Amino acid sequence: MADEPGPEVTEAPPAPDPDHETMLAALRAGLGDDAVLEHADAFGDLVVRVAPAAWRDAATVAQRDLSCDYLSFIAGIDWEPAAREGDEAGGDTSAPVQPTERSYGAAGSAGRFQVFAHVESTSRPRGLTLKTDVDEDAPSVASWVSVYPGADWHERECWEMFGIAFDGHPSLRHLYLPSEFEGHPLRKDFPLLARVVKPWPGLVDVEAMPGDDAPAEPAATAEEPS
Amino acid sequence: MSTTGESPVPSLTVERSSMRHLADAQVGVELDTGDMILNLGPQHPATHGTLRIVVRLDGERVVSADPVIGYMHRGYEKLTEFRTYPQVTTLINRIDWLSSFANEVPFMTAAEQLMAIEAPPRAVYIRTVLTELSRIATFLLFLGEMGLQVGALTPAFYGFRDREYVLNLIEAATGGRFHPNFNRIGGLKDDLPWGWIAECRSTMKVVLDACDDFEDLVLGNEIFEARTQGIGIIPASVGAGYGVSGSNLRASGVDWDLRRDRPYLAYPEVDFQVWTHPDGDSYSRYWVRLQETREAARIVLQCLDQIPSGPIMAKVPRIIKVPEGEVWVETENPLGQMGYYVISKGATGPFRVKIRSASFSNVSTLPWLLRGVYVPDVITILASLYFILGDIDR
Amino acid sequence: MTLALSIGWGSTLAIKTIVVLTVIPLGALILGYVFLLKMMSHMQSRLGPMDPGGFHGWYQLVGDGLKFLQKEDVMPAQADRRVFAVAPAVVVMSTFLVFLVIPMGPDLVVKDLDVGVFYALAVSSLSVVGVLMAGWASANKFALLGALRAAAQLIAYELPLLLAVVGVVIQAGTMSLQGIVLSQQHGKIFGWGGLGEPFLLTQFVGLALFLVASQAELTQTPFDMPVAESELVAGYMVEYTGFRFLFFFIGEFGTAFAFAAIAATLFLGGWAIPGVHGDWANILGPPVLFAKLMIIAFFMFWVRFTYPRLREDQLQAVAWKFLIPLGLANILLTGLFKVAF
Numbered sequence: 001m002a003d004e005p006g007p008e009v010t011e012a013p014p015a016p017d018p019d020h021e022t023m024l025a026a027l028r029a030g031l032g033d034d035a036v037l038e039h040a041d042a043f044g045d046l047v048v049r050v051a052p053a054a055w056r057d058a059a060t061v062a063q064r065d066l067s068c069d070y071l072s073f074i075a076g077i078d079w080e081p082a083a084r085e086g087d088e089a090g091g092d093t094s095a096p097v098q099p100t101e102r103s104y105g106a107a108g109s110a111g112r113f114q115v116f117a118h119v120e121s122t123s124r125p126r127g128l129t130l131k132t133d134v135d136e137d138a139p140s141v142a143s144w145v146s147v148y149p150g151a152d153w154h155e156r157e158c159w160e161m162f163g164i165a166f167d168g169h170p171s172l173r174h175l176y177l178p179s180e181f182e183g184h185p186l187r188k189d190f191p192l193l194a195r196v197v198k199p200w201p202g203l204v205d206v207e208a209m210p211g212d213d214a215p216a217e218p219a220a221t222a223e224e225p226s
Numbered sequence: 227m228s229t230t231g232e233s234p235v236p237s238l239t240v241e242r243s244s245m246r247h248l249a250d251a252q253v254g255v256e257l258d259t260g261d262m263i264l265n266l267g268p269q270h271p272a273t274h275g276t277l278r279i280v281v282r283l284d285g286e287r288v289v290s291a292d293p294v295i296g297y298m299h300r301g302y303e304k305l306t307e308f309r310t311y312p313q314v315t316t317l318i319n320r321i322d323w324l325s326s327f328a329n330e331v332p333f334m335t336a337a338e339q340l341m342a343i344e345a346p347p348r349a350v351y352i353r354t355v356l357t358e359l360s361r362i363a364t365f366l367l368f369l370g371e372m373g374l375q376v377g378a379l380t381p382a383f384y385g386f387r388d389r390e391y392v393l394n395l396i397e398a399a400t401g402g403r404f405h406p407n408f409n410r411i412g413g414l415k416d417d418l419p420w421g422w423i424a425e426c427r428s429t430m431k432v433v434l435d436a437c438d439d440f441e442d443l444v445l446g447n448e449i450f451e452a453r454t455q456g457i458g459i460i461p462a463s464v465g466a467g468y469g470v471s472g473s474n475l476r477a478s479g480v481d482w483d484l485r486r487d488r489p490y491l492a493y494p495e496v497d498f499q500v501w502t503h504p505d506g507d508s509y510s511r512y513w514v515r516l517q518e519t520r521e522a523a524r525i526v527l528q529c530l531d532q533i534p535s536g537p538i539m540a541k542v543p544r545i546i547k548v549p550e551g552e553v554w555v556e557t558e559n560p561l562g563q564m565g566y567y568v569i570s571k572g573a574t575g576p577f578r579v580k581i582r583s584a585s586f587s588n589v590s591t592l593p594w595l596l597r598g599v600y601v602p603d604v605i606t607i608l609a610s611l612y613f614i615l616g617d618i619d620r
Numbered sequence: 621m622t623l624a625l626s627i628g629w630g631s632t633l634a635i636k637t638i639v640v641l642t643v644i645p646l647g648a649l650i651l652g653y654v655f656l657l658k659m660m661s662h663m664q665s666r667l668g669p670m671d672p673g674g675f676h677g678w679y680q681l682v683g684d685g686l687k688f689l690q691k692e693d694v695m696p697a698q699a700d701r702r703v704f705a706v707a708p709a710v711v712v713m714s715t716f717l718v719f720l721v722i723p724m725g726p727d728l729v730v731k732d733l734d735v736g737v738f739y740a741l742a743v744s745s746l747s748v749v750g751v752l753m754a755g756w757a758s759a760n761k762f763a764l765l766g767a768l769r770a771a772a773q774l775i776a777y778e779l780p781l782l783l784a785v786v787g788v789v790i791q792a793g794t795m796s797l798q799g800i801v802l803s804q805q806h807g808k809i810f811g812w813g814g815l816g817e818p819f820l821l822t823q824f825v826g827l828a829l830f831l832v833a834s835q836a837e838l839t840q841t842p843f844d845m846p847v848a849e850s851e852l853v854a855g856y857m858v859e860y861t862g863f864r865f866l867f868f869f870i871g872e873f874g875t876a877f878a879f880a881a882i883a884a885t886l887f888l889g890g891w892a893i894p895g896v897h898g899d900w901a902n903i904l905g906p907p908v909l910f911a912k913l914m915i916i917a918f919f920m921f922w923v924r925f926t927y928p929r930l931r932e933d934q935l936q937a938v939a940w941k942f943l944i945p946l947g948l949a950n951i952l953l954t955g956l957f958k959v960a961f
Contacts, residue, residue, distance in 0.1 A: 043339050043553045069466040070482075072556070072565060073582040082307070095308040096575030105569050106552045118554060118567070118582070122466055122475070122482040129554060129567075150468035153590040161303075176296035176619065185304055192301075192308055264761050286765070286932065377841050377929030383664035449842050449928045601765065602845070602931045 020046045023066055023128055030061035040106035047129040049107040055115070055132045056142035056168075062119050062128055063147055072118040072127075074144060074154035076134075076162035079104055080112050082188040095200075112136045115164060117144070117154075134164050143168040161186035261289055266604070268297050274608070275615030279592065281604065288604060291596035293589055298619040306579040311337050311411060311546050314576065318566075319405045321583055322617040324367060325360035325560045327353075327396070330409040333579075335490060336555040336568040337411045340548045347492075348536040349413035354492040355426070355529045356396065356408065357557075358522040362433055363392045364560040365519040368612050369440045372512055375609035376453050381444050388436035391429045398422055411546055413539035423530050430523040437520050445513060454508040458595055458607035461506060468594070469587030472562030474611060477514040478506035484558035496528040508610035515612070547574050561585050561617055581620055585613030636730045640719045648873035649681045651880075654914070655921035656873075657681070663925055688869075691862035696759050699859065703757035708860065708867035710750030715874040717743040722881050723798045725891050725905030726898070736797035737785050740882055741778070744837065744875065748774045751846070754868075755856035766855025769932050770839060770846035776939040777836035777843070783947025784829035787954040788819050788886045797885055805892035816894035820887045822957075825950045827887045829943060834879040835920060836935070838872065842927040843935055876917060884912035 020039075023046055028036050035054035040047045050058045062068040081100050102112075110133035120127040134141055143166035144151035155166040156175040163184040166172060174181060183190055267278035276297035282289040302321065306314050318333055319326040331353055338345060345353070370385020393403040399418055400406035408415050444450055460470060462478045475482060483500040485493040501517040503510035550572040556565030562584025569578040588611050596604055627635075657680060661668030673679025695704055721736040723729035733739050748771055755767020789795050792803040800819075807817025820827055836843035839855075847855040854860075857868050884890060890912070891905030930938065 042551070045554050047552070069463065070471070071467060071469045071587075072563065073469070073567075073580065073587075075567075075580045077569065077578055096310050096573045098573045098575075098577055099571050103550075103571065116567075116580075118565070122462075122480050125487045127488075127554075148467045148469075149464070149594070150470075150587055150590055153586065154469075174296075176299040178296075185301065188307075190304075192304060195308070262761060264765075286769075373928060377844065378927060379660070379841070380664050380925050383666060387665050447928060449930055452934055453928055453931060600931060600933070602929075 026065045038107040042106045047106040049131040052132050059144045059147040067121045068119040070120045070122050071148035071150045074117040076158045077114045078188045080188045140165040286600050288596050293592045298615045302620045310575045322614045325364040326405045327356045327360045328559045332555040332557040333566045334409045336553045336566050339553050340551045343412050343540050345413045346537045347534045349538040351492045351533045358526045361522045361560040365515050372609045373444045412542035417538050433523045457508045457603050459506045468591045471584050473514045476502045477510040479504045498525050508606050511610040583617040585617035644874040647877035648870045652873045653681050660925045688866040689863050698759040700757040703753050707750050707754035708864045711747045711871040712867045714746035718878040725902040732798040735795050737795045758859040763856050763858050766846045777833045780943035781833035784826040787823050787826040787950050790954045801890035801892050804889040818889045840924045842930050845932050880913040880917040883916045888912045
């Protein structure tokens with residue numbers, strides 16, 4: 001396999017999915033036009049960003065009007081690029097290097113934190129990803145427990161991993177981590193403790209595969225496992 | 227663990243009128259008893275790993291149950307941010323370790339979608355076959371060990387014995403029984419060895435016979451029926467609201483299977499039936515999984531007939547950089563619906579991966595499901611939900 | 621039986637004591653090895669122990685016993701020390717006491733009590749006390765749950781056990797075990813004495829009841845709620861290690877041995893072969909009894925490895941709503957037939 005750049009993705013934008021249009025219309029009708037901020041199509045799935053005040057209502061609309069009775073997950077995103085020391089060119093292979101400027105994904109974001117959830121319908125092939133922004137200084141959104149009982153554990157995990165509080169959750173306590181744990185691990189400024197304890201050794205003692213070029217410097221980027 | 231500190235002092239005030247009803251156990255005797263808190267786990271033969279359920283008992287009845295998870299939390303979502311895409315495979319293999327191959331498939335599919343690469347058809351078919359083999363392996367273990375949890379010692383051994391054939395197949399193809407690490411972005415690592423397809427066909431016959439054995443030995447057993455019918459009923463709406471998926475939800479009558487409804491891999495090319503059961507109790511969950519094991523064997527046989535020849539790896543750059551984008555891929559894994567929400571920023575590794583594992587949601591129903599059941603029923607319900615700790619704790 | 625030398629009662633007592641004390645562990649060992657280790661393994665498509673002792677691992681349990689004996693004596697800190705220590709002894713003691721009345725030959729019985737059967741069943745239920753002691757003194761909630769389940773179960777299944785035996789007693793006309801064996805040996809089926817008259821033929825309901833009830837008395841699957849391995853790990857025995865656990869083990873399999881022997885005596889004719897009397901019966905009696913009880917034990921253990929376990933309330937329902945009425949009906953019919961014929 002010769003070295004070649006990744007394939008360029010140039011194609012015409014796909015025709016709007018009629019089911020997506022239905023879902024958007026129902027959301028707008030149920031929440032109001034200003035609550036539905038942005039939407040996008042992520043490889044066939046509809047991603048909709050709603051205003052934080054309409055978070056719980058979005059769940060109700062999805063469940064009642066869009067027949068999305070199945071809760072897949074609720075989780076958080078931290079868009080802040082992680083601060084890393086060194087880079088691949090400099091020889092630090094401890095982790096893939098991410099872009100250093102902050103950029104947002106499908107349907108955009110208003111700030112650093114977001115909560116996103118995916119709900120689906122068991123009676124028809126339809127799914128919906130909902131996102132909402134979370135205020136960085138006072139991270140808190142409404143809880144979905146009254147709409148989807150399964151939100152209980154997902155929100156507990158989101159809280160302990162990101163520090164996002166959920167209004168109306170019966171008991172926001174640690175799920176995975178011990179109760180005395182301090183900090184919110186999935187935030188980008190929380191280091192990977194294993195790497196702090198022992199730095200990543202990088203590429204060591206790699207023999208060239210027969211027929212391949214020998215690696216020029218030992219500090220080449222991490223190779224695929226074979 | 228100590229028993230209650232001071233022994234309860236019973237105040238036996240039996241009214242004259244209740245003397246006539248002494249045969250009735252619920253006579254009006256006021257005993258000042260406290261509830262007993264029992265820790266099931268984290269070391270316990272019934273909890274399939276390090277799951278701890280703090281159960282509050284009134285005699286043998288559960289008043290409330292609170293599962294405590296996280297004893298096996300390895301921080302996968304954090305770890306994926308420090309790995310390249312191929313390296314993530316070794317991580318996610320170990321989420322549901324009984325059907326490891328099935329864990330890799332959605333993530334590889336996600337990366338391939340982001341890169342706009344399609345795996346060649348032969349690779350797609352082989353992926354389907356291996357996914358169904360891992361489903362068979364997991365379910366054979368379930369069919370055996372649910373009998374064990376209910377008290378029958380023997381089916382567990384039969385389950386393990388028949389599973390060996392399937393694991394041998396997986397090992398012959400991939401090199402690993404449990405953690406094959408066989409998927410690559412764009413296809414598979416290697417092609418199938420000579421004679422594998424014929425061996426697979428004969429193994430599927432063994433699997434189908436084993437399913438018949440289990441149907442006679444376990445499902446037909448009156449005591450098994452008495453222990454599992456009517457126990458742990460999950461209504462369809464409650465299940466969907468909790469995120470219960472897979473065979474558990476189908477056993478509650480919900481006709482929803484991602485292989486048919488959101489097809490992926492080679493499932494559009496094969497005919498298979500989606501099995502549902504209206505009852506939603508532990509018996510129906512066993513029944514559905516038994517039928518699905520048979521169905522998986524039939525899917526494998528169909529795929530083996532249809533495997534095209536060709537390359538097993540698409541043209542993929544050596545250093546894999548996945549373009550910017552977000553994608554959600556979900557698959558019908560043996561334990562339920564597993565999905566990966568991959569957010570990529572164009573680097574060699576993902577920016578954020580949200581791993582949606584089935585057992586997490588299945589087990590979250592336990593506080594609701596375990597109210598008012600007997601202690602033996604707790605074990606039956608745990609066994610019938612069929613979770614893997616790695617899947618809960620990630 | 622006339623012996624060339626006369627043995628005083630003291631020596632006789634000593635011999636009898638030694639015999640009982642060796643027969644129980646030996647019997648427990650044999651049952652454990654043949655059925656638990658080997659038969660269960662083969663039924664589960666595996667081999668069981670193969671190495672210890674060279675030939676199919678026959679030495680396994682002996683080695684296990686010796687291993688248990690040299691283990692450290694561990695007691696939970698909050699356990700009730702004296703009760704904890706004595707409980708296994710109580711369970712084993714009841715097993716030993718049952719053997720006093722089991723005849724192995726016309727003269728080979730420690731003491732042929734006139735109320736033999738009654739005594740045997742009464743004494744075997746002493747183990748309930750031991751189980752309760754063990755569960756409570758362990759200071760462990762799982763043990764407590766197991767002990768409470770055991771108490772309810774063992775008491776509930778005493779009745780079907782007894783009712784099953786009453787039919788035999790009516791038919792034999794005596795409660796003495798030796799008398800029951802002799803009446804089977806000398807009995808005739810429709811005038812033919814070739815097979816004697818094993819009560820199996822007429823008391824098959826009683827035999828079935830006895831087997832089911834003894835399965836419950838031994839806390840074996842499908843009635844092993846007190847020792848539910850996948851829930852309570854080992855139930856009331858969970859805190860026991862070392863030689864105390866060995867006592868429980870011997871108690872469990874020794875009692876299985878005893879119950880199988882009682883069933884063989886009551887329903888299959890015990891040590892008797894029709895036509896063999898006197899000294900030959902004394903020599904052949906023990907092997908014959910052993911063979912018969914192995915057949916009974918085979919069924920008991922076969923059921924153990926096949927069936928799942930009943931939940932506690934289902935177990936009680938089976939005893940009270942099904943087995944006891946069946947036993948009463950059996951007694952009624954037996955009495956009618958005895959009077960009529």
